Amino acid sequence: MSRIGVFTCHCGENIGATVDCVKVAEMCKDIPGVVHSVEYKYMCSDPGQRQMQEAIKEHQLDGVVVAACSPRMHEPTFRRAAGDAGINPYMCEMANLREHCSWVHEKGDATTQKAADLIRVLVEKVKHNEPLHPIKVPVTRTAMVIGGGVGGIQVALDIANGGHKVVLVEKSPSIGGHMSQLSETFPTLDCSQCILTPRMVEAAQHPNITLMTYSEVEKVDGFIGNFKVTVRKKARKLDEKLCTGCGLCIQKCPNKKISDEFNEGLGTRTAIYVPFPQAVPNKPVIDLQNCTYYKTGKCKVCEKMCPTNAIRFDQEDELVTLDIGAIVLATGFKLMKTDAFPEYGYGKHKDIIDGMQFERLASASGPTSGVMKRPSDGKEPETVVFIACSGSRDRAKGVPYCSKICCMYTAKHAMLYKHKVHSGKAYVFYMDIRAAGKDYDEFVRRAIEEDEVKYIRGRVSKIYEEDGKLIVMGADTLMGGEPVVIKADMVVLATAVQSNDRSEELAQTLHVSYDSYGFFAEAHPKLRPVETNTAGIFLAGACQAPRDIPETVAQASGAAAKVVGLFSNDELTREPIVAVVNRQAAPVYSTCVGCFLCQGACPYQAIEQEEIKARSGEVIMTLARINPGLCQGCGTCVATCRTKAIDLQGFSNEQIYAELMTL
């Protein structure tokens, strides 16, 4: 017979005001197997926990039901306390009287009855609980950082400086990310390249960091501490060891009119190229879509010119599988394109550009060498309109959220423009100015007050072209909704920050959750912001939500700290909520019949084959076995198994059956 203790919590007024806790505690005394039932104001408080621990000892309890808040809140707390009192922590269960009862029902007998019922169910469950022991798994102390922008670089450097190996995977030919495209950064207006480039070089030269540029993660198997990551190293068509980065091939490449991604289509590049002069590594790649040789079978000029014979036209993609202990996602974001705006001409006007294009126009290393020239005819724009919240906070565009960085960079853009074209007129259409950050609001004020940027609070309904001008039709809501028409030479849309292309695909590869906009989901919005729901995978930067540089870097260091913390142990312990295939004495061995129908149902490929052998070595049966390191405890296999050979620890058939019998 079980000796179960029930501890009913008032949670102050939270439960107590609706549920008659005293009565509930009294009712629970009548449940067979319950030897101790009390109520207390705050069970989670120190005295509350102590009370429970003392009762465990005094009444020799072998199981505990804490009737309080959601187990998602305090189950770890009470299990720890129960464990400290000498019983197995998994002999403690929680009945959710707060979120599922007192907060959602009116005061009354029915609610009190429900509270007692909820406890009764859990008491029956606890009677069938088994003591469980945490699973220990070894840890491979190598981290993988996916994404080589400023966030990824920071994570990699922090982990590497912590003494652990890091593999930094970047899909494009160079690390640097969006930050390397920026001209100046707010609120200090220091040159982006100047502060980023040293970090890029540091990462490249760090003995603990292995750079894998022009590479993409293809497959992730395994689990925390023991991931097996397959990376596709795309063929640069070049022997990186031989290439010195002299650039001769680039100079001689006959195919020079290719739209340049790094310059956001505002400049051109060759078919063999490095994305930008400061690229790390400074080794070119051949763009297969545009290379004359791959299109026509003739050319090979680069091969002829290369002084070290580094060009390899026959090079193939390479798949590399790595043992990884932790993964940090730092895959960044993308900007909504101007063609997403019907009201602004679906991207057909060359002089309507997005924020990143403006960065390139303003950048000293950009296609105009930092001279303000509008894309259509290269003229210096005399009037520029900046439109904040282009797409952001707009349900019709599918982006109800605030993109967070646009207020600041729009102010910066207007300022940079005014610094370059002193006589120019800059207008900013905005909804609200969100300049929360150190020195941020001061920065915006400077744009308005010192650089005389005209801020108009209102939306722009339409832009059309007339006589070489862009007619911007908007409204000034601070002037009673008065229509405003501005004849502009160039319009800059602060387009919405969106999750990166294929981020959902990547999330599915890594088994991490993501929100409806494709941003990766953190494990807890407040308390676990750099972790994902998948153990061992962490987040940094704008792949989680729109972020600016300081925030990205801070989060990157946070994620790095998590990884370093994980790597501080030889092995780590995991919750024993895993599926198990039963084993019985010969000649039955197991009720598993070895049909392996469960294998397909497992999302984690955790179901392996195990052979039962006679002493002679002859295989008697082939059974399923569940790798406790891979199993995450979803229980899909349990429901699939016909012979009930698989059971889920913590949510076993016996436990659930007992709960059901109580209803």
Next chain:
Amino acid sequence: MDEKFEPKITAFVCNWCTYAGADLTGTSRIKYQSNVRVLRVPCTGRIDYMMVLKALHKGADGVIVSGCHPNDCHYTSGNYHARRRWMVFKKMMEVMGVDMRRITFSWVSAAEGARWAQLVNEVTDQVRALGPYAEFRQIIGAGIE
């Protein structure tokens, strides 16, 4: 029939979405009817159809089975497997003449606290209107001398 018939509703919900969603209902102080008793399992993939049948056996007048929306499964695909299982199970129950108005399948995410309240209320009202599941009750004990 008892004039004050109050239906018994049993809900099987996954830990990560619907249970968390129901927690949010609480945190948001959205009220709903108290007829439902929730059983927490890790994932809809864990929900064996026998649980649903047992709930009816043990006197439930209505059953709710709920988990993460497609694509949102904490375990990436448990809910897809569950969905298939339900598609077949529902068909079977219909063939056997079980009243499927009493079994509700739904997706309620961790963010849908209001939706959980609405679902529970809708199901409770619907089952209350249907009355006790007398038909099913009749076969319990039938065939015993």
Next chain:
Amino acid sequence: MRIGYYPGCSLLGSSREFDESTRAVLKALDVELVEVADWNCCGASSAHILNHELSIALPARILALAEQAGLTEILAPCAACSNRLLSAQQELEKHPEMLAGIEKAIEMPYKGTVKIVNILEVLDRLKDLIAAKTVEPFAKKVASYYGCLLVRPPRVVNFDRPEDPQSMDRMLRAVGATPVEWPFKTECCGAAFSVTRTDIVAKLSGKLVQDAVKRGADAIVVACPMCHSNLDLRRAEINEYLQQEYAIPAMFITQVVGLALGLDPKALGLHRHMVPVEFAETAGVQS
């Protein structure tokens, strides 16, 4: 092809030429138009601001009649008509609980099975045939003017791009015309102010006429009776307001297609326009 036909009031009155040209062109393309018998007012433009149920019941009756006639598709050339039909159909789909009341009001069953199409959709389907049958390419520069009701609200009409639509431009290119790039494809013409406040129409439609001419158009092409009224019937007020004699004709898309197919201008109702359909060497402003 056999298709249901709901002309609506405008096509019997102010825009008879739209009706005539639609029938003529579709006949030339071997499309059989089956006019819905005993049709009624679609409710535009006032029913929906007066009584919601009425605004649903009126179009529902038309659709129900079409169902009874065994039609699967119904063409409503007037943009306001097709807009109202679509609105009613979607409202009933979304709110099945309204159905009983509506059926009672119209005294017949309503199933919602009839697909509603506008004239551009029908022409687009026949594009290849039209191109093949074109004998006199309409080699003019044209400003394609869609107005509001053809493309808006997008969730109701779900047709073409709500800003800068393309379907009429495609059709015009198919018959040899060159659509000008202009920004006012969906700007307001003044619509129902045509009667009550001609001054507003003059201002709004005036902007359209002025810009079309400025961008070198020889004609403004429309697919809505209301647009046509404002651009054609109100041309005197427009010209007076702008202090300019704009002679650019406003034509229905069906008329343009009809001309290209070599149909008799009279059969297309060209003679009914207030602004003569004439093209000078240098179209636009007549000095």
Next chain:
Amino acid sequence: MEAVNQRAKELLEKGEIKAVLGYAKGTGHVRRPHFARKAGQVDQLVLDAACLQNLAVYVTKHEVKKLGKVAVIALPATQRAILQLMAERQLRDGELVILAVDGEAVKELDSAAALEEHLALKAQGLDAKDKALLAELDAMSREQRWVYWQNELSRCMKCYACRNSCPMCYCGTCTMDCNRPQWVPVASHGIGNLEYHAVRTMHLAGRCVECGECGRACPVGIPVHLLTFAAEESIHEQFGQRAGAKAKLDYALSTFKTDDKESFIR
């Protein structure tokens, strides 16, 4: 038949197999399963329209496996069952000699791949009679179906003839025999019978080769095969998969498509 028997004799004589599993004359007009273990016994084997049983039920039994390699005279349903058993890893390639009989034609097969290829040439699905029965069931109201099945199932006494005659019910420990917990009551009372047949159906959904053996086996004439047929057909309709058609396991309930179409989940 003669050709089959001839080949069976040959195999037995050469010692390549230890027994031939086929049909023999039984009580009255009945044909019963029969193991011919000596060449001389082969002549007892008959093959005619009265041979109905799905012989695949025997090939997973350890008593039969212990005999050694067996040749099975396999009608189409038996072929499908053997293929499904192979996909479910209950039989290996080469473990059996499959004498596939389809009308007059006989083919000797010994691997899942060969069986798959062989079966691919044949139409699958229910015959007209069973389709009509399902349609009849379908035409009933929900309440009528409930009454129909409760009437039928009231006769069930859980003799498990349906289970034991099914080639796919090879589990060493059937879920019905699992008692910790006892999900399905042992007793054959109202709820016990409903739950048993629901479980049996769900366990065969996606695995049923539609031989109808369970219905034939039932001593009290409950058309239990209609349940598994309905499940299997619905799986075929909804997911396009069929049991007993593929050498590689293609189990509808452990695979999924992200766009599986249903309309009932709120």
Next chain:
Amino acid sequence: MANTYNLSHESLNSLFGALRKDGRRIMAPVEAGGRTELAEVETPAQVASDYLQTILSAKEVAFPKVERLLSYTIAPGQVDLKDTEPKAVPTVLFGVRPCEAKAFGALDAVFNWDYRDKFFNARIEQLAVIGLSCTKADEACFCTSVGGGPADATGSDILLTPKEGGYLAEVCTEKGAAILNLAPDLFKPGNGVDKAAITAKVEQAFDQPALTTKLPGIFESEVWTDQALRCIGCGACAFVCPTCVCFDIQEEADPKKGERLRCWDSCGFHLFTLHASGHNPREVQGARWRQRVYHKFSYYPERYDMLGCVGCGKCTRACPVDMNLKEHLIEAAGVKA
């Protein structure tokens, strides 16, 4: 004590009326959906007219497939136990075959061996059997090989044998006489008829006493394994058998209440003898099949001095794989000891 009477076809109506008036339920074979099964009837017209055997035996009248032995409720601090009082309705079994009537003796032997089963006895006390001799038999029948016959009156309170215009009625027991006394006018004095001439011919198939003597010596014979190779191990034979008496006790309970049920069981099931350790003394179907034969033909005679088989052939007819008991017994009888 058999007294012989004539009973006309027409008088059956009155007899049924008299029985029902006396408060007795009449159970008889009826046709339902192509099957012959036992069911409650009100008039003779409802009784199946031309049948060989019912699928299930008549044993369920006294030994139902599921019966409640006791129930209990659990309240705080106490268990409230309630014994089940057997519901015994006065019943007349009409028209069962002599073999089945005889089988009640085999059931009685077990239910009253050392422990007297109150459930069985309560029902038997209230039961009267009006048997009906067989005028036809099939290949499965072998009553004459096990001491019975198509017109054997053992076990019947009244045995009817069809003849022209009605039945020959042999009133065999006091229970039978009591029925006669309900409607004495219907039973006309009749003279003896040559029953053998009217009833079915069932040839004796094997020498049962010799087989029973031989069985202990051929326990290890391969004949059992060979015969059982075809057996799929279901319980159809046991469940239709009029003498099979094995049952399983099941407790169905939740934290608040429970009940104890007695359910039919079968020695043919693998689970029947499975130990909790996983060991199974009857691991293979051959052993289980042998048990079935030995129980009926060796252990029964040894323990109760009677056979556990009445040769009705129901098992053969019900078997999905045509395990023909008669044929198998003939084969066993031929095995060299």
